[in-house]
Amino acid sequence: MSFIPLLPGSLAGPPAERSDAARNRARLLGAARELIAECGADALTMDRLAERAGVGKGTVFRRFGSRAGLMMTLLSDSEAAFQARFMFGPPPLGPGAPGLERLIAFGAERVAYVMEHGDLARAAESSAHSRYEVPAVMLWQRHVEHLLREEGMDADPLLMAMSLTATLDPDRLLHAVRVQGLAPERLADSWRELVTRVVRGP
Amino acid sequence: MSFIPLLPGSLAGPPAERSDAARNRARLLGAARELIAECGADALTMDRLAERAGVGKGTVFRRFGSRAGLMMTLLSDSEAAFQARFMFGPPPLGPGAPGLERLIAFGAERVAYVMEHGDLARAAESSAHSRYEVPAVMLWQRHVEHLLREEGMDADPLLMAMSLTATLDPDRLLHAVRVQGLAPERLADSWRELVTRVVRGP
Incomplete structure (x- = not known):
């Protein structure tokens, strides 16, 4: 599995970016995050x-x-920070833990991530051609599929990964918490139950 | 569980609809279905x-x-025709079969339904306030929850039903078939595997 940057070069900026341009960029991003936090x-x-x-x-x-x-x-x-954590970070989210434990951690962290960055993810999805073709979504799906295979799931792991990933759609999670008033912990618990049954099921 | 009509009175038309008005309405709906079938x-x-x-x-x-x-x-x-089938029709979709068999039939029929009426469902969802608040979607979700409870699922059946229903989102199924080129049968098979593991899982 290889790392898929969301935008080419968007993490490090252009190689020869001048230091005042870099400061300018950092200031703009900081101001944007402030505005999002406020409104x-x-x-x-x-x-x-x-x-x-x-x-x-x-x-x-x-x-x-x-x-x-x-x-x-x-x-x-x-x-990128989230990807780095599930691909290279410490267990149970990162490598080193059994597949099921990594899957459980993935859902719990994903729910927490959406609560923090969900508005942004939703805005980016709605500006993408299709919400199923956002590179980050495709990467999680491959990650989930990889962990299912590691756990010996032989019943079409690609489609099972697609279904499991659909349950973590940012729009759905935000609706459950903000409109339906469900606690994020309850969503994470239900994810744990779901993937445990899928992996250990008959 | 009670029957939720999508629009009040939309099935039978106004009580005292005059017969020429009824013919007019039927002609318009027939023409609309022709246009959808063509374009x-x-x-x-x-x-x-x-x-x-x-x-x-x-x-x-x-x-x-x-x-x-x-x-x-x-x-x-x-x-309404689909609702009538899963609520009052013959088993395994309707009452009379065990919960798991009804769940399996529900997903298979739902995939087939979306392949036939999906464009319409997608158009109606996008004109609704939220795709999670379409009355029909809420009704399926309650149906799935009811069947999970019948099968003795005691781990938050409401949230499990929400997750399972999310995997049958018309937009997602249409994307899988039309854009990703997956066979509808494969989607139905994966649903059967998913709900079997969820119901029978550890």
């Missing part, structure tokens, strides 16, 4: 970001191209 | 429907209110 991702516009960061609107557009580009850059920073 | 639900507009049925555009709007209203009326006819 939610839906309220983050290029105008408001320029105003908050004290730069011209043209600077914001030159840096990120579009609002969708800004969202993807913000998301790719947090997605 | 897909996305191509069904009020203008094209009026033209096909040989009536004025005003007649179409007076009858259905809006394009979303037309979609819901079309869908409610086919949803």
Whole structure:
């Protein structure tokens, strides 16, 4: 399984980025995160970001191209950190624990991640061509499939991974918590029950 | 569990509907189904429907209110037939079979239904306030929960039903078949494996 960056070069920035440009970028991203924390991702516009960061609107557009580009850059920073944890981090989320324990940890961490970054993930999904073709979603699905195979699941692990991943859709998790008022812990518990039954089932 | 009509009165029409009005309505719905069969639900507009049925555009709007209203009326006819089958029809989909057999049949029939009416279901979902609050979706979810309880599932059957229902989302099934090229039979097989493991699991 290889690492899929969400946007080419979006993690490190251009190789020869000048230090004032890098500071400018960091300041814009910091201001964007502040605005999201205060008003939610839906309220983050290029105008408001320029105003908050004290730069011209043209600077914001030159840096990120579009609002969708800004969202993807913000998301790719947090997605990359999450990917690094489940692919290379300590167990039980990372390698070293049995497949089922890693699956259980994956769902629990994913629920926590969506509670923190969900608005952003939702905004990025709605700007993608299809919510099933977001690179990060495809990567989780392959991760889940890999863990199912490791646990000896021989009944079409690809389709089972697709179904399990569908239950972690950010939009669905946010609706369950914000609209239906379900506790995130209850979602994580139900995921644990689901994957345990799928892996250990008859 | 009670029957939830998708639109009040949409199945039988107004009680005292005059017979020429009823014929007019049936002709419009027939023409709408023809257009969908030929060009897909996305191509069904009020203008094209009026033209096909040989009536004025005003007649179409007076009858259905809006394009979303037309979609819901079309869908409610086919949803009502599906609901009637899983609630009152013969086993294994209807009452009389064990819970697990009914669950397996439900997924298989649902996949087949989405292949036939999926464009309509997708159009109706996107015009609803939220795709989790479409009455039909809430009804299936309660049906799945009921069958899980009948099978003795005591680990949060409500949340398990929500997760299982998420895997049957029309948008997801259509993407799997049309974009990813997966056979509908493979989706139904994977559903059978999933619910069997969930019901019989450790």
